Amino acid sequence: MISPLRPRIAVSACLLGEAVRYDGTNKAHHVVTEVLAPHVEWVPVCPEVEAGFGVPRPAIEVVSEDPVRVARVADGEDVTEKLRGAASNLASRLNELGADGQIVKARSPSCGLSDAPRALSGGTGPGLYVGVLLGALPDLPIVDEAGLDDPARLRRFLEAVVSRARQRMSCDVSALDWLAQVLGAE
Numbered sequence: 001m002i003s004p005l006r007p008r009i010a011v012s013a014c015l016l017g018e019a020v021r022y023d024g025t026n027k028a029h030h031v032v033t034e035v036l037a038p039h040v041e042w043v044p045v046c047p048e049v050e051a052g053f054g055v056p057r058p059a060i061e062v063v064s065e066d067p068v069r070v071a072r073v074a075d076g077e078d079v080t081e082k083l084r085g086a087a088s089n090l091a092s093r094l095n096e097l098g099a100d101g102q103i104v105k106a107r108s109p110s111c112g113l114s115d116a117p118r119a120l121s122g123g124t125g126p127g128l129y130v131g132v133l134l135g136a137l138p139d140l141p142i143v144d145e146a147g148l149d150d151p152a153r154l155r156r157f158l159e160a161v162v163s164r165a166r167q168r169m170s171c172d173v174s175a176l177d178w179l180a181q182v183l184g185a186e
């Protein structure tokens with residue numbers, strides 16, 4: 001029986017299988033589409049589509065830090081303010097919805113958690129969307145693709161998410177029972 005406890009999780013839409021990437025492809029991840037899908041309520045988000053960049057669209061990259069700025073790879077046009085506005089809108093929407101967590105695509109200039117490449121320095125850091133989200137909703141549990149593939153990280157993320165969902169839904173279903181249903185008995 002499916003539990004009445006359904007955490008509300010925002011997810012980079014490409015990980016759900018939506019063809020929203022710059023090149024018109026998706027990056028469906030089996031943990032999202034098969035393991036978690038029956039047990040959660042998804043809130044798909046794509047900051048670059050939200051910004052009106054379209055699909056397909058020119059690829060962008062992070063070109064500077066503090067504050068993060070992003071520009072089109074092909075012609076260097078700075079698109080930071082459009083993307084920052086979209087990221088702020090999404091953060092407000094997630095706050096209003098009472099999202100319990102967020103799953104993000106790795107290595108994206110928008111959605112990367114800590115591994116979005118910096119074009120000039122060769123380093124890495126958060127993508128622009130994640131940076132805005134961390135500032136607006138600092139307590140929101142976030143995990144990226146690498147975390148989905150790491151059982152310990154995935155479990156920690158889901159523990160935080162289900163704790164928030166139980167409070168939001170005033171639901172007395174045991175967190176341990178929900179986790180066992182999703183991840184299997186350990």
Ligand code: SF4
Binds near residue numbers: 110
């Ligand atoms: S990584 Fe983020 S911005 Fe890029 S396609 Fe996926 S959801 Fe959209």
